[in-house]
Amino acid sequence: MSRTAKLTLLLTSSITGLTVWGVHFLQTSERDAMYQGVIRDKERIEARLAQLAREAEFEQQKLKREHLESIQPELK
Template structure:
């Protein structure tokens, strides 16, 4: 093999190796980024559920206070009344 052919072969091997390593590195980085997105989404979902639970508890406390202060008709009887009077 001539010297030019050996250099061309070496350059091709080095370039191929660099490209393969680069693609592998990029895939690992993207996989980690996607996983972090899943972790953030899960944290957001848990926070939203916590806020909804707090809002529900607050609403139940307010309802209890309002029911103590004023007479609130039963919800099922109010629906029947609306259907009959309609």
């Protein structure tokens, strides 16, 4: 093969290799970013469920307090 053909083959092979590596790198980065979104969503859902549980417990305690205050005589 001539020197020009070898240089062309080397250049095109290098560009192709860099392109494949670049696409692989971008796909890996995007996949990791998407997975971080899943983790954030899971944490947000867990926090919301915990908040709802606290609110429900507060309401139960409020009802219990009102009931007990209604049956307990007032002390003066």
